[in-house]
Amino acid sequence: DPERAAARGDTFSALTSVARALGPERRLLGLLRRYLRGEEARLRDLTRFYDKVLSLHEDSTTPVANPLLAFTLIKRLQSDWRNVVHSLEASENIRALKDGYEKVEQDLPAFEDLEGAARALMRLQDVYMLNVKGLARGVFQRVTGSAITDLYSPKRLFSLTGDDCFQVGKVAYDMGDYYHAIPWLEEAVSLFRGSYGEWKTEDEASLEDALDHLAFAYFQAGNVSCALSLSREFLLYSPDNKRMARNVLKYERLLAESPNQVVTEAVIQRPNIPHLQTRDTYEGLCQTLGSQPTLYQIPSLYCSYETNSNAYLLLQPIRKEVIHLEPYIALYHDFISDSEAQKIREFAEPWLQRSVVASGEKQLQVEYRISKSAWLKDTVDPMLVTLNHRIAALTGLDVRPPYAEYLQVVNYGIGGHYEPHFDHATSPSSPLYRMKSGNRVATFMIYLSSVEAGGATAFIYANLSMPVVKNAALFWWNLHRSGEGDSDTLHAGCPVLVGDKWVANKWIHEYGQEFRRPCSSSPED
Numbered sequence: 001d002p003e004r005a006a007a008r009g010d011t012f013s014a015l016t017s018v019a020r021a022l023g024p025e026r027r028l029l030g031l032l033r034r035y036l037r038g039e040e041a042r043l044r045d046l047t048r049f050y051d052k053v054l055s056l057h058e059d060s061t062t063p064v065a066n067p068l069l070a071f072t073l074i075k076r077l078q079s080d081w082r083n084v085v086h087s088l089e090a091s092e093n094i095r096a097l098k099d100g101y102e103k104v105e106q107d108l109p110a111f112e113d114l115e116g117a118a119r120a121l122m123r124l125q126d127v128y129m130l131n132v133k134g135l136a137r138g139v140f141q142r143v144t145g146s147a148i149t150d151l152y153s154p155k156r157l158f159s160l161t162g163d164d165c166f167q168v169g170k171v172a173y174d175m176g177d178y179y180h181a182i183p184w185l186e187e188a189v190s191l192f193r194g195s196y197g198e199w200k201t202e203d204e205a206s207l208e209d210a211l212d213h214l215a216f217a218y219f220q221a222g223n224v225s226c227a228l229s230l231s232r233e234f235l236l237y238s239p240d241n242k243r244m245a246r247n248v249l250k251y252e253r254l255l256a257e258s259p260n261q262v263v264t265e266a267v268i269q270r271p272n273i274p275h276l277q278t279r280d281t282y283e284g285l286c287q288t289l290g291s292q293p294t295l296y297q298i299p300s301l302y303c304s305y306e307t308n309s310n311a312y313l314l315l316q317p318i319r320k321e322v323i324h325l326e327p328y329i330a331l332y333h334d335f336i337s338d339s340e341a342q343k344i345r346e347f348a349e350p351w352l353q354r355s356v357v358a359s360g361e362k363q364l365q366v367e368y369r370i371s372k373s374a375w376l377k378d379t380v381d382p383m384l385v386t387l388n389h390r391i392a393a394l395t396g397l398d399v400r401p402p403y404a405e406y407l408q409v410v411n412y413g414i415g416g417h418y419e420p421h422f423d424h425a426t427s428p429s430s431p432l433y434r435m436k437s438g439n440r441v442a443t444f445m446i447y448l449s450s451v452e453a454g455g456a457t458a459f460i461y462a463n464l465s466m467p468v469v470k471n472a473a474l475f476w477w478n479l480h481r482s483g484e485g486d487s488d489t490l491h492a493g494c495p496v497l498v499g500d501k502w503v504a505n506k507w508i509h510e511y512g513q514e515f516r517r518p519c520s521s522s523p524e525d
C-alpha cells in the first residue's frame, strides 16, 4: 500500500516522510493532553480531601465531642483513607497513555532514523564547516579562522539540549568516529553542566553519561589528559564507580610514564570515505553556492530565448542560459510553472522509496545518496506528456519511450545529498542497458522546489555549482559524440542545509537521437 507511512527506519531519507512523522506526534500530544487532564483532576480531588481533613485537625475546638465528627473520623480511618491510598485512578490514567502509545508505536521512526538524522547533522557540519557550538545554539554559521559567515538565519532560534547533543555524539561514538563524537559530547557535557540537577523525564542521558563517553572518546583519540580530567569530574558525581576509579589510575599511570602526552594533543583526522577522491573540491563547490562571477564574463556563454524554430517555443519562448561549454551545461529558466511542479511532487509522493544507485548489476541503498525517488510513467497524467513535448522541443531530442526513461522524481532527506557521480553507465553490466536504447546521452533535470540553504548542484571538474532555481531545468550532455562517457560531467547534489529539495530527472538515451545529435569520431566533441 503506497499510502502507508514510510517503512520503519526510512523516515530520515526524504523530507516528506519526516513531515509525515508530525502525524503520530500529534496523536501522542492528544494522548498526553488527556493524561494530564486526568491527572490534574485526580490531584485536584486528592487536594480537596487533604484540605478537608487538614482543616478538621486545625480546628481549635475538640473535634471528637461532636458525634457527627466522631463518626466521620472513624469512617475516614476505616474506609476513606483506604479508598484514597488504593485508588486505581492513577494507574488507569497511565494505562490509557501506554495503550495509546502502543497503537502509535508502529508508525514511529526507528533507531536507524535517529542514526540517519544524526549522521545528517555531522555531514552538514563537515560540508558547510559549521561549528557544533553554533549548531547547538541554533545558528548556521561557517567558521573559518576568525571569519564567520551566516549560511542561514532562522526566523526563530531553535537550540538543542544536552541530551540532543549526547545522542548525536553517541551515534558517532558507537561507530568509533571520535572526530565527530568529541565536539558533540563536549557540547552535551557543557549543556548538562549548565542544567545540573534539573531532572527531565524525556532525557536518556545525564552529565555522568556524557562525561563517561567523552572521557573514553578522548582516550581513544590519544588525549589522555582530557580523559583524566573528565574522569575525575565524573567521580565527583559518582564517587563509588569502580570502573571509573580504575580508569583514573590507568590514565594517571600513562601520563606519568610519558608526561609529554600532557602537551601533545593528538589531532584527530576526519573519517574519509575512500570512494570520494574529490571531496575537497566538491565541498568547496557546495560552500560557494554557485557564486562564480567569472563564469558570466566569458563571452561565449550567453542568455537567449530558445525557440529552436519550434512552433510551441515561438509562442512561449523559454530563457536559456548557457552555463558551461565543455561539458555543455544549460539552464532553462521557468521551464515549468509552480502548479505543474506541485502536481509532479504530489503524483510522486505516494510512490517514493529510498533511492538506490547502480553497483555492477545490482541496485544498492548507500550513504552517499540520501533521498527517496519515484518513477512517473507518462500515463499518470496528460501533463507529463506535455512536459515531454516541451523537453523535446527545447533539446531537439526524442524523449518518447524507450529513447528516454520515465520521469524520476526525487525528494531529499535531512542533510540529503548525492555525492559526485555520473548519470551515465560506466560499466557494461549496468542495469541502465536493460532498456536496450544505449547509454544516458543527456540529463534534463528540473528543480521542483526551492531550498533555503545548501542543495546546489555541483560539477566537480567544470568547477561550478548551480544553486537551486525553482522551476528551472538544467541540461547537460553526459556522453561525447563518440558515445564515450564524458568524465568532466562528474556532478553532485550538495547536502540540503535548510529546506525541502525536490528534483525531477529525465534521462535521455543514445538511440533515437542519431539524426538529432550526429555522432563524431573526435573524442573531444
Ligand SMILES: O=C(O)CCC(=O)C(=O)O
Pocket (backbone or CB within 6 Å): 410, 418, 423, 455, 456, 457, 458, 491, 492, 493, 494, 503, 505
Ligand atoms: O539534486 C541534484 O542537484 C543533482 C541530482 C542528480 O545528480 C541525480 O539525481 O542524478
Ligand SMILES: [Fe+2]
Pocket (backbone or CB within 6 Å): 421, 422, 423, 491
Ligand atoms: Fe546525477
